[in-house]
Amino acid sequence: MISIIGAGPVGCYAAALLADDFEVKVFEEHSQVGLPVQCTGIVTPDIFKFVPKNNDFIINRISDVRIFSPDNKHIKLKFKNPDLILDRAKFDNYFYDLARKKGVEFYFQHRFVSANKRYALVKDLKSGKTRKFKHDFLVGADGARSAVAKNYNFNNKKKFFIGIQAVVKMKNINTVDYFPFKHGFGWAVPVDKNTLRVGVASKKNPRAIFENLLKKYKGKIVSKQGGLIPVFSPFAQIRKDNVFLIGDAAGFVKATTGGGLVPGLKSARVLAHTIINNFMYESSIGVKIYPSLWMHLEMSKLMDSFSRQDWNNLIEELNNEDSKKSLQKINRDRLFKLLLSLGFRNPRLIGFGLKHFDALF
Numbered sequence: 182m183i184s185i186i187g188a189g190p191v192g193c194y195a196a197a198l199l200a201d202d203f204e205v206k207v208f209e210e211h212s213q214v215g216l217p218v219q220c221t222g223i224v225t226p227d228i229f230k231f232v233p234k235n236n237d238f239i240i241n242r243i244s245d246v247r248i249f250s251p252d253n254k255h256i257k258l259k260f261k262n263p264d265l266i267l268d269r270a271k272f273d274n275y276f277y278d279l280a281r282k283k284g285v286e287f288y289f290q291h292r293f294v295s296a297n298k299r300y301a302l303v304k305d306l307k308s309g310k311t312r313k314f315k316h317d318f319l320v321g322a323d324g325a326r327s328a329v330a331k332n333y334n335f336n337n338k339k340k341f342f343i344g345i346q347a348v349v350k351m352k353n354i355n356t357v358d359y360f361p362f363k364h365g366f367g368w369a370v371p372v373d374k375n376t377l378r379v380g381v382a383s384k385k386n387p388r389a390i391f392e393n394l395l396k397k398y399k400g401k402i403v404s405k406q407g408g409l410i411p412v413f414s415p416f417a418q419i420r421k422d423n424v425f426l427i428g429d430a431a432g433f434v435k436a437t438t439g440g441g442l443v444p445g446l447k448s449a450r451v452l453a454h455t456i457i458n459n460f461m462y463e464s465s466i467g468v469k470i471y472p473s474l475w476m477h478l479e480m481s482k483l484m485d486s487f488s489r490q491d492w493n494n495l496i497e498e499l500n501n502e503d504s505k506k507s508l509q510k511i512n513r514d515r516l517f518k519l520l521l522s523l524g525f526r527n528p529r530l531i532g533f534g535l536k537h538f539d540a541l542f
């Protein structure tokens with residue numbers, strides 16, 4: 182018997198994968214899957230490792246990206262494999278349907294309260310009654326503020342980006358704009374020809390930076406969302422006995438872009454494989470997920486050490502055909518390869534990297 186807390190995409194996917202071998206129950210505090218949406222929904226084609234190419238939730242494909250420096254210069258890139266834009270509510274429901282069809286039992290408006298080794302206490306928000314559910318394994322897929330992690334005193338001093346986003350009605354040229362800065366990054370991502378998702382994820386002053394970014398995109402704001410984005414830590418605990426954390430609850434998010442969907446779904450797959458085959462969760466995650474997330478983390482530390490002038494210089498340095506060729510060949514998830522290939526192609530960038538070498542350690 183497995184209890185999963187949280188019916189986000191990661192919890193639902195884990196439930197679907199485990200359902201052939203176990204009786205699985207999922208507890209979700211909201212009344213439905215996928216809402217409220219707190220996400221930009223941009224993913225790389227790596228998402229096709231988890232979903233079919235033929236689906237109804239990919240609503241846009243974008244090859245063109247502009248990376249802006251603080252003095253508003255930018256480099257323009259055309260990725261060979263376009264980034265994909267999701268309808269997040271439909272995307273989440275795809276994983277919900279997958280789990281439901283495999284016989285997973287869902288309890289909506291049920292909030293996890295606490296647990297011991299064998300039982301979880303879950304509050305039925307409709308009746309106000311707290312119910313007791315037995316489990317052999319408990320999985321925390323309950324997002325950035327994981328109550329499961331808190332209940333079990335996981336030794337995780339989590340740090341967060343604060344994410345703020347607006348949906349803006351505005352004609353656009355179907356290009357992703359990315360604004361890296363000290364302690365965070367901003368974006369404008371087209372949903373369609375007339376709609377952008379404009380946002381900021383920052384460890385400091387997110388509101389002020391967001392308001393400033395919005396000045397560049399002066400359309401009609403139709404909605405605003407916000408949420409926490411955990412900063413990955415390779416030292417965070419992700420398992421205690423029969424209790425496991427996956428997705429945002431475990432902090433599996435790329436620190437340079439805030440992308441948590443691909444690593445979260447990967448962690449669901451690793452979890453299912455390790456529980457079914459009685460493998461060690463931590464070591465499997467260590468092999469399959471840590472190298473890429475660690476590289477994003479080190480890159481974000483490097484980015485934190487840049488001054489405004491460094492950003493201006495870097496964008497200028499990268500703005501040549503050789504660097505662009507390297508950048509365009511690979512997708513955003515392959516950051517490590519991307520930087521290595523850049524370093525080899527542009528010796529001046531190696532010098533730039535060396536100046537900031539200390540930030541990596």
Ligand SMILES: Cc1cc2nc3c(=O)[nH]c(=O)nc-3n(C[C@H](O)[C@H](O)[C@H](O)COP(=O)(O)OP(=O)(O)OC[C@H]3O[C@@H](n4cnc5c(N)ncnc54)[C@H](O)[C@@H]3O)c2cc1C
Nearest residue numbers: 187189191210221222223293324344408428429440441442
């Ligand atoms: C502004 C913003 C923009 C983002 N943009 C992107 C992007 O473009 N691309 C990308 O890949 N990622 C993005 N992310 C990150 C992405 O949204 C997350 O990584 C992803 O949602 C993680 O999925 P999850 O299933 O682990 O957690 P969640 O989607 O957070 O799901 C957790 C579920 O648990 C439920 N829950 C929580 N506590 C309890 C409880 N006590 N009891 C019962 N249920 C509970 C919640 O209601 C929720 O349904 C963004 C995040 C933010 C905040």
